[in-house]
Amino acid sequence: MRSKLAALLLGLAGLPACAALxxxxxxxxxxxxxxxxxxxxxxxxxxxxxxxxxxxxxxxxxxxxxxxxxxxxxxxxxxxxxxxxxxxxxxxxxxxxxxxxxxxxxxxxxxxxxxxxxxxxxxxxxxxxxxxxxxxxxxxxxxxxxxxxxxxxxxxxxxxxxxxxxxxxxxxxxxxxxxxWEERASALEDRALIAQHSSFAYLWHWLNLRQVADLEPKPGLPPSVVHLRKVLQSAQQAQPFVIVQTSYQDPQPARWLAGQIKLPVLSLPATVDSQRLDLNAWYEGLLTALLNAATPAGRS
The missing domain is CATH 3.40.50.1980 (Nitrogenase molybdenum iron protein domain)
Structure with missing residues (x-):
């Protein structure tokens, strides 16, 4: 019996393991x-x-x-x-x-x-x-x-x-x-902001935020001086609380506009960290950054 069991185990060991995808x-x-x-x-x-x-x-x-x-x-x-x-x-x-x-x-x-x-x-x-x-x-x-x-x-x-x-x-x-997250984000409801491109459109839709201007004159085109001056004029009426762009976009146009209307600029990661792959931490970071920017402490 022991010899048969040993032979069976040996045979199983020789089978290929179930390969991971x-x-x-x-x-x-x-x-x-x-x-x-x-x-x-x-x-x-x-x-x-x-x-x-x-x-x-x-x-x-x-x-x-x-x-x-x-x-x-x-x-x-x-x-x-x-x-x-x-x-x-x-x-x-x-x-x-x-x-x-x-x-x-x-x-x-x-x-x-x-x-x-x-x-x-x-x-x-x-x-x-x-x-x-x-x-x-x-x-x-x-x-x-x-x-x-x-x-x-x-x-x-x-x-x-x-x-x-x-x-x-x-x-x-x-x-x-x-x-x-939605309970925490209730303080942001219907607040106006400026962003570059439509990278965060789903975030605005989920949190009931309003993007009132885009730093890009057309999607995918870099911000121009002429367009930024138009954004400046419209922003003074919309009263946004922050300017948002992705971490891979050129920060200079947002910084120029922020200097004109005294707003904070958020450079947010458009996806999770490749090493951590932590969706919770990523969403938490986005929400926390927006909430901080919406408060006086976030503007310091």
Whole structure:
């Protein structure tokens, strides 16, 4: 009996282990969701908070990582249109091509803000499908996570129940956290602000803030002196409490405007830290920065 048991154990040891999924995340926010639902996955993140995800170089390292991926999770809504198709072509990985279960677009799982029936270059950097920066709304992140847990189960059927269980546990805690954030954010309701681009539009929508001016004359075009003077005139009437831009945008235009109307400037990370991948800490930081800017202490 012992010899048979030893032979059985030896045979099992020789079987290949269940390999962890190899995941290519276009942006850190999606890597953060993968880490929650599939903590054992092998993760590669193509971008970080210091980069504009619209404009990424299709480097050989990215091609190599996409070639190995079982799943590529990206924003979609044309956010990565300037570089993801080239990566797919160069990587030649059939698992992550259009229409395959190994390609997951977050934007396809939720309703987007600011969709357009017609778009042309005269409108600037506008996405016909809608604003792609949906990860700034934690309620939409919940729906994306639910869809992602289902997709992970399709790619890894043996662990499908585990993915669903992880999502259920996380979703329950996430809903409670969102309610706490909304309660804190009630002090910001209907406050006016100035921002650059539409990067934080979903955050404003969630928190009931009003973006009354944009530092860019058209989406994707750098601020000009003529346009900034127009913003200055309109800002004096709207009485905004802060100027907001992403950490990767040129700070000089916002600083000039802030000096004219004596407002604080917030340079906020447009996504989670690639090392920590902590969604809670990121949302908490955004909300705290806005609340501080809305108080006299925040203007010191």
């Amino acid at each position: 190899n995941v290519f995340a276009c942006e850190p926010e999606w890597a953060a969701l993968v880490r929650i639902l599939a903590p054992d996955a092998k993760l590669f993140i193509a971008t970080h908070a210091g980069q504009d995800p619209h404009h990424i170089e299709a480097r050989p390292a990215l091609i190599s990582q996409l070639r190995q991926a079982d799943l590529a999770i990206c924003t979609g809504a044309s956010l990565e249109a300037g570089w993801l198709p080239l990566l797919q072509q160069k990587a030649a990985n059939p698992r992550v091509q259009a229409g395959q279960p190994g390609l997951f677009f977050a934007a396809e799982q939720v309703e987007l803000l600011d969709a357009h029936q017609h778009v042309d270059r005269s409108m600037g950097d506008v996405h016909a499908e809608g604003n792609p920066h949906l990860h700034l709304d934690p309620r939409r992140m919940l729906r994306v996570a639910q869809a992602l847990s289902t997709r992970l189960g399709q790619l890894d059927p043996a662990q499908a129940g585990v993915y669903q269980q992880r999502f259920g546990s996380w979703a329950e805690a996430w809903r409670r956290q969102v309610l706490r």
